[in-house]
Amino acid sequence: MFARALRVRGHTAIKGSERRKLRADVAAAFPSLSAEQLCELVPHKEELSVVKAYSHRGDAITVYTRGRNPVLFERERALYPTVYTLWSYPDLLPAFSTWPPVLQKLAGGADLMLPGVLVPSRGLPQVQQGTLCAITLVGNRYAPVAVGVATMSTAEMLAAGMRGKGFTVLHTYMDHLWGFGDKAYPPTIAPLVADPVEVENTDQEDGDEEAEEQELDGNLPADPATQVDVSSLSLQEGDGCVRLTEKEAACDNHAVDTAEDENLEAQTDAEGSRTPREQMDELFQQCFFHALKCKVKKSELPLLTSTFLRNHMFSCCPEGQQLDVKKSSYKKFSKFLQCMQQKDILQVKELNKGVESIVGVDWKHPDIKSFVVPDGFSPVLDTPESKGGDGEPLYHPPDIVPLYGVSVKMAPLFQESGHKKGSILSSSDVRSIVIDYVKTNELVDETNKNFVKINPILCDCLLDKAEQDSISKLKWDDLLNRCLAQLQPFHQVTFFGHEPIVRKGKGCPIDITIAQRSSNKKVTIIKNLELYGLDPQSVATTLQQRVQASATISPLPEAKDRVQVQIQGNQIHHLAKLLLEEYRLPRKYMQGLEKAPKLGRKK
Structure with missing residues (x-):
């Protein structure tokens, strides 16, 4: 069912009523779970999200994630671990x-x-x-x-x-x-x-x-x-x-x-003298110091504590082991951070109501300086190109070439070259076919070779009814432009290492707009990221970390299989830097970058 990538339609935090219903459904589906295990699997207050998605076969899937990992998925009203x-x-x-x-x-x-x-x-x-x-x-x-x-x-x-x-x-x-x-x-x-x-x-x-x-x-x-x-x-x-x-x-x-x-x-040999709780405490401290020493940068602060755990500490966990705060002596990640704050390693503040962030780190603290990265780990810069770990290829911008399909009206003009209705041609192919047709039928004007005489087929294919009685000749450029305008637009997208994909239409650029919301607040809306092989969730997470503003993903009303990213504020400067400099997408594939806020003059 999951042999191919999921098409994500939405990613939201679970509500209190939905959480209670999910806990009841899990208890009914898996009666062997004890009350304590049920509370661990579906916690009362810990972060729990719902992801709406479709499999490659079109099945509607609901995935429940805790922290970073999917813990349950639902298909046809049946729950599976x-x-x-x-x-x-x-x-x-x-x-x-x-x-x-x-x-x-x-x-x-x-x-x-x-x-x-x-x-x-x-x-x-x-x-x-x-x-x-x-x-x-x-x-x-x-x-x-x-x-x-x-x-x-x-x-x-x-x-x-x-x-x-x-x-x-x-x-x-x-x-x-x-x-x-x-x-x-x-x-x-x-x-x-x-x-x-x-x-x-x-x-x-x-x-x-x-x-x-x-x-x-x-x-x-x-x-x-x-x-x-x-x-x-x-x-x-x-x-x-x-x-x-x-x-x-x-x-x-x-x-x-x-x-x-x-x-x-x-x-x-190493763990025989320690309890599982002590081992989990040590693992938490190892991943904590590893993340601070190799992952977190000063420019990322303030950093949400949930983001620090999900994006930094989890990636520092050794192979074959899992971080589970419930199995540690701290029981809650907030208590673990409080303990680290008491040691003056970092500072945690509640910048927004109910949301804690790391606002300061003492990288000169003896515990951080004395920490030695375990064998097999190396510092990794968290850039879009380095996210190709675990065998995933690095991102390469796609190559997009405009194509043209032969329409019913233009079929007589292309019939002599063996092309029928629906044939897909490049612009150079169209040019060659039209030139060969003109020369074969001796339509070049004898007095001025820059003009082409209009015969009945060209008249029906290229001229409007009002022009058919008044125009007898066309310039070469005008003739070729009219031909391209009358053909159906297609485009070919070639992703690195994949076969070319032909799509109908001219090809939509990444659309960036600024919308006004309640209380005169602005939001940046980004559409069509999937068309260029970009993961909307990854782009939203990267922007959220850099600008420290909330980002959401919602279905695109005009396209059933695509989503849009919405982030608070006018963030076009940061988005342009991400897409142009790091993903190296050509500017011609984007529209709306001119709506970036004007920077004030430096005095």
């Missing part, structure tokens, strides 16, 4: 395991076939057809990587000999819904109780030394007597589903098991 939620509550759904090479196919939109499902010695979870299930990987069976719906009951799966499609996959780790959040990696989650049968089987087959390592991380292989014959599996994608080859499964599984054994041993 994201992988971020399942990593916090791994026992929320019945879980089925598959092999690591399958994950890439699942993220690409494939469903899961039963031959790719591992049958453990303790048996499969008992589910019915239509049950919502989690899908995990061999090597880390307790950190779900996908959410799917069972296409048959457990009894039917076994009766079918573990053949056929087992699960319709809705959402996976590494898909675009996962990419909507902070793009964290699956954590290593140990099981609550190890399966003694699996331990015994492993001892018999692999020896005592390997069994000890596999007991350590809880990733124990299934009983070979009850497994599906791995040699019968093949990695093929048929009907949108997945099968697996034995060679790829063995190689990937061994690599995953070895890496996770080493990681878990290191974590056990």
Whole structure:
């Protein structure tokens, strides 16, 4: 469902009544959640947003985000957890395991076939057809990587000999819904109780030394007597589903098991003497000092505390770990910042009612100066071009070329060159065809070669009724301009690394306007960002950080699949700097930059 990018229609903070309704819906959909877990998932006061979007198939999707990460999504009035939620509550759904090479196919939109499902010695979870299930990987069976719906009951799966499609996959780790959040990696989650049968089987087959390592991380292989014959599996994608080859499964599984054994041993040595709460406190302080030392600039102050947490601290979190203030001793991010303020590291003030901002940072504080950035991290400038991390390409302005379509009226003129109604031509093609037509039909005026004689076809195609009796000749430039004016406008857009896209119309520039709101306040409205490959949410967030003014995204009334960005005040100066200097968009692709406020003369 999320193999391709979402079309976002709106992004708003959730209201109190909607929050209460959502909490009731979550309690009904997932009765296994305790009251405490329910309050963590749908908090009473913590930031919670609603994103209205459409999938590439046209399905209406509602995504609920907490902080930066999507935690739930709703489709056809049914609620589903994201992988971020399942990593916090791994026992929320019945879980089925598959092999690591399958994950890439699942993220690409494939469903899961039963031959790719591992049958453990303790048996499969008992589910019915239509049950919502989690899908995990061999090597880390307790950190779900996908959410799917069972296409048959457990009894039917076994009766079918573990053949056929087992699960319709809705959402996976590494898909675009996962990419909507902070793009964290699956954590290593140990099981609550190890399966003694699996331990015994492993001892018999692999020896005592390997069994000890596999007991350590809880990733124990299934009983070979009850497994599906791995040699019968093949990695093929048929009907949108997945099968697996034995060679790829063995190689990937061994690599995953070895890496996770080493990681878990290191974590056990370092963390064995500390409680989970102490570990989370240390992680918060590490990300806090890392963000202040490498991410935040003095020019960004004052900086909203929520923006500091979402855009700076989350990006400093090490791979495989997640910041969760509820699991720390602070319980609230505001209390954590108060503690840092008491140490004179920073200053926090409530500039607007109910909204706190960081107004000052002491970068010479000993705690900041003595902080050492962990291995593997490097300071990253938060510019639009550096946002191409995690494999995303850097932004390149598109190449836009005007095209022309042959209309019904102009078809007779282009018929001799083999072009029919609807043919798409460039301006040079149109020029060449018209010149060849004039020369072939000997229409160049003998007395003055700068003029072209009008024959019946040219008369019908290019002249109005009032002109048909009075005009017998046209200049070359006038003839070509009239031809282009009578053709249907198209344009071709070519994004870097993609095939050209032909669109109808002349092509809309990025439209920048200033509107008047209540109390004589002005707002800047930006439209058509999507047409140039720009993410409206990213542009709105960048502007909001730079000018410290609220920005909203709302659907564009005249276009169903596009949105507009609205930000308080006349911010054209900042917007022009962003689009022209950083995104390097040519000025010809924008209209409205002349409406920037006039700067006062310096005395």
